[in-house]
Amino acid sequence: MSWNNRTRIKPGDQAILKLPSGLLKPIEIKPNTIISIGKFGSFHTNSLIGRPFWRTYDILDLKDGEKHARLRVVPASDLNSETLSVDNTPQDDAPVKEDAEAAASANEKFDIVGEDGSIIMRNNRLTVDDTSRQALTMTEIEELKNAGTGSGKEVIAKIMAAHSALGEKTEFSLAKYTLRKSKKFLKRFTVLPMEVGTVAEYIMDKDSSRIMELRPESLGLVASWSNAHHAGNLDQVEGNPTQGRYMVVDDTGGLLVATLAERMGILYPPASEKEPTEQPDPDTNQDDDAMPDQVESTTDAHSGPSRPNPKDTYQAATSNTITVIHPHTQPNLSLLRYFGYILEDTSSSSHPLYSHLHNITWLQLLDPSADTVYSNPPPAVDADTLASWKPSKRGQHFRKLRRHTRTQRVADTTRAGGFDSLVVASFMQPASVLRHLVPLVKGGGQIVVYSPSIEPLTELMDYYSRERRGAYMKMMQERVATGLDVETCMDDEEEDFPVNPTLLLNPMLQTSRVVEWQVLPGRTHPLMTSRGGPEGYVFSATRVLPAIGKVNAKGNFSKKRKAEETVSESPKKLRVEHVEQTKETAATVVGADA
Amino acid sequence: MPTSSPFLTPCATTTSNTLALISLKRDETIPALLHAPTPTDPSDPIANTRFGSYPHSTLLHLPWGTQVAASNVGARERKRGKKRKLAEVNNNPANASTTTAQEDETPAQEEPAFEAAASGFAHIVPPTPETWTASLPHRTQVVYTPDASYILQRIRARPGDKVIEAGAGSGSFTHAAVRCVFNGYPNSGDDEKVIRGRVYSFEYHEPRFQALQNEIKEHGLDGVVTVQHADVYAQGFSGAQDVTAIFLDLPAPWMAMSHLTRGGPTQGGPLHSDRPVCICSFSPCIEQAQRAAAKLRELGWVDVGMAAVQQRRIEVRRERIGLMEEGLRGVTAVPATVGEALGRLRELEGKTAVFNAKRKKNDKRDKGAINGHTTEMDVDARSGTVGDGAVNGHHENGEDMMSKKGLPSGSKQQRLKNNLEAAKARKLYKEGRLTHRTEPELKTHTSYLVFGMLPPEWTEEDETKAVAESLAFEKQEVQKRDKVEEVES
C-alpha cells in the first residue's frame, strides 16, 4: 500500500480541503493546530487525525466546556438527501435524491438555474423576486450564525421559515433556494488526499499558467498516448534489459512528471504503515559499482551507520524511470513537493522518485564536454591524503565526486537512447525539441507533445507532412545516387527539414473537451458555464525505423553537431541493403498514404 | 520464463506467438499473431493487405518500428515449383534478395526466400491499448481512447489496483484498463506480499466471452486479466475482490449496481473493505445515465456527476492560392491578392488590344478569313483566367505572343505547362498558408459518463472510537503542555 491508498488521516499528512463553495485549500495536518476555513469556520487538526480521507465533515457548535468545535462525519445518505423533499415526484421509479454535496462543490451547478427559473417555467409565474420578502435581515442572519445555534442547518431552517413567499415557490426553486443557502451557511468541508487530479485542479484555479493550462482531459490523453505504465517485475525481458524508460520535457512545474509517475507507480511514497512496502523494481541499488569503493568507508554526514548511503541510490534506477531534460541548471518540478518529493534532498530518499527520476540539462545531453560537472571529475586522492583531511573537506570531495559520477551516468545512459516514449509539454519550439530527442526513442515508441494553443503543433504537423517527407526522401535518394556525403547537411536543408520527417509514423493532432452535466431528475442538462482559456492540443506519433535506415537515421545531423550523432540511434542496427530499396520506399510509402 | 505481454513488457524485437501490428497507413492497422514455422506447424502465414502481402517470416525478429517491404508471394510460388524440379542439388541459392537482414541469421531455410514486391510497404509496430483499440475486431461498440483515457483517470485506476469491467464486449477498454493497474505479473514465489493489479472482466454473451478470453491469452495478459462468463445483473461480480474502481458499459447498469458491496468478514462483496471506490457508468442515452445516477445516489455513492467527452481530430494542411497554382493539384487557382487580380486583368486588356490591332491588320489583309474559327485567346478571354503573368513575367507588348514551341504564349495550355515546370523548382511543401480544420469524420457523441464515489466506510463504532481517541490525544497534549510549563516556571 502506498500513500494515496491510505484512508485514515495521520499527523503530518498533506491534504486538500474542498469547501462548500468548491474552493480547494491545501493543508498540512500538524497536530495541535487550528485550521481556519474563513467564513466556514475553523477546526482543530487533532479532531481529523484517525478519521477518513474522502469524507465530508460538519463543524459542530461548541458545547459547554469544549475548547474546540467537534467534527461530525456526514453520512452519504445525508449528502444525497438534502433535497430529497423535492425529488419524491413519482415520475421516476427509482427514489432519487439530490446531491447536495456535489451541488455545493461546484458553485455553477445551482446558480445556473437562474433566478428567473428559466428551466422551471411552468409553475413559478407568480413568484415575486424581491429581497424584501426575506423577513430576516442580513444582520439578523449574522447574529443567528454567531449565536451558535446550529451548524448552518438551523440557520437555513430559520431563514426558510422567515421567507414569506416560500409557499409560492415551486418545489424546484425551493430546493434550489435551500441549496443556495446551504452553500453560504453550512460549515462543512471534505478532506481529500494529495493526488495528481486534485493538485492539478487546485493549481488550475489558482494559477493556471503555471501548469500550461493543462486540463484533466488533455492530461488523460497525454498519459494514454505516451503509453506510460509500470515496468513490471520481470528481471529481464528477452533482448530488453531495461523496461519503462520515459523521457520528459516539462514546463508544467512537474505536473507532467507527476502524472506519468502516477501511472508508473512511483509517485506516492510507500505508506509508513506496516504494510509491506513495494519496491517498484529490483535493480534500484544496482549501480554500486558506479561509485568508487572509498565512499562506503567514509563517514558521510548524512549516512546511517549500516545502511547503504542513500546518495548512492539517487537517480540510480535503470527501469521504470523518468528522465527530465531541462533548460536551466535545475529543473523546475516544484509541484512534486505535494507528493512528498523534494529534488536532491536526502530526506526524500525513501521516495520512489529519488532513484527513478533522472534529470539532465540540454547541455549535458547535447554537448556534455562543455559541461563542467560532466567533464571535470574532482582530482583523484589517495587514501592517506583523504584520511588526513578534515571531515568537512572530505565530505565536500565526495559530494563533488558523487555529483560528477551521477551526472556522467545519467547523461551517458540518456545519450545511448532506447527510450520507450518522449512526452513534451513545453514552451520551447516543439521541432527543436523533437529534432534532438526523437532519435533517442526506440522503434515503436511513442512521441506525445502537448500545447495549450494549436499553432506550435500545426507547425510540427507540417514538418512531418506527407509532402515534406516525400521531398526529404527524394533528397536523400539523390544524395545516395550522386555519392554525396549523406551525413553533411546543408544549412538550407536544415531550414527545410527541421526534423527528419521519416522517423515518425501517423502523426496525429487532437483535442478533447469534457462537458460537465447537471444530472437531476427532470433537470438534466450541460452546465451552462465552464472554464474558457486555451483548449489544449495533443500531438502524437509512433517512432519508426525507416527502410532507408542509415541515411535517414543520421541524415539530419550536420557536421558541426557531432554531439548529436553519437546521440542518434546506432545505424548499425538498421539494414543497409534497404538503401537500395529507396526508390520503392519513396514511391510506395507516399502512395500508401495518399 | 513467465508469460510476457507485448502490451506491457515488449521484447526488443518481434517474436513468434506474439501480437504485432502491421501499420499500412493511418487508421489502417492490421493485427497479426506472428507465427514462426515449427516442426509441428511448418506453415508461414501470410498477412494479405491492400498494400501488399506480408509473410510472417518477413516480419519476425525485427526491431519494433521497422519498415518492411511487401513480398512478391506469387514469385515465390513459381520459384518453389522450379526449386522442386531442381531437387536438392542446389543448396539454398543466394540469389534471392531477402527482405530482411535478420533472416540471414535464422537457421537455414529450405524454402526459397520471399522477394520484395515492386510496391507496398508497412511498418511493424508493437501493440498498445491505443493501437489495439484502432485495429481490434469489433464484436460490439467499443470505448475509444478519448473516453477511456478520461475515465481511467477519474476512476483512479492505478498500478496495483483491482478493477471491475462489465460488459467486456470487444475488450477495447480491457486493454486500456490493464495498462493502468499493471504492476507486475503474478509470480510464484518471492513477492507474494506485493499486491498486484488486476482487471476482472465480465461478459454474458458466450461467443464474445470466448473470443475475449482467447485474445487475453494470446496477448499474454491472462495473469492480469480475468474474463468471466456471467450475467452481472443476476449473478453480480463473483470472483472479484478488493476492487477500488469499476467501469460499467451495460444497457441497464442500475441492475448491476446493487451487487457492488464491500468485502470483508461481514459483507463478502467484491469491493475493497475500506478504501474509497470510484465508478463510471457509460451509457449512450440520457435516460440510462439518469437512472444510473439515481441508483448510485440511492446506494450511498456520493459526488455523483455526469460528463461527456468531445474529441476532435485535426487535419493540418497547406492552402496554396494564386494564379501560379493553376494546373497544379489540390490548390485554389484564383488570384491570391487584389493586386494579382489587377495585374492579370491589365495584362488581359493589353493582350486583347494587341490582338485586336493584329486582327484589324489581318482583316485588312485577308477579310473574312478569321470568321471561321475561334482562337485560343478568345476562349481564355471569355473564361476570364487568361495569362501567366504572375509567374512568368508580363508580356506587355505582345511581341512574343508566339513561343518558340509554337504554342501561343498566352494560351491556357502554355500557361499550365509553365506552371507545372515552375512547380518542379518550387518547395511546395512549405509554400502557402498553414491551416487546420476538424477532420471530416466527427464523432459528436459517444456516451454519457456517470461518475460516483463510495467513500471509505465509517461506522458508529469508528466514530465513537475516533472521538475517544481524539479526546485522549487532546488530554495527552494538554498534559504535555502542562509539564513543559511546569518545567519552565
Ligand SMILES: C[S@@+](CC[C@H](N)C(=O)[O-])C[C@H]1O[C@@H](n2cnc3c(N)ncnc32)[C@H](O)[C@@H]1O
Ligand atoms: C457495448 S459492449 C462493451 C464494449 C466494451 N466496453 C469495449 O470497450 O469493447 C456491452 C457488452 O455488455 C454485455 N452485457 C450486457 N448485459 C450484460 C450482463 N448482464 N452481464 C454481462 N455482460 C453483459 C454485452 O454482451 C456486450 O458485449
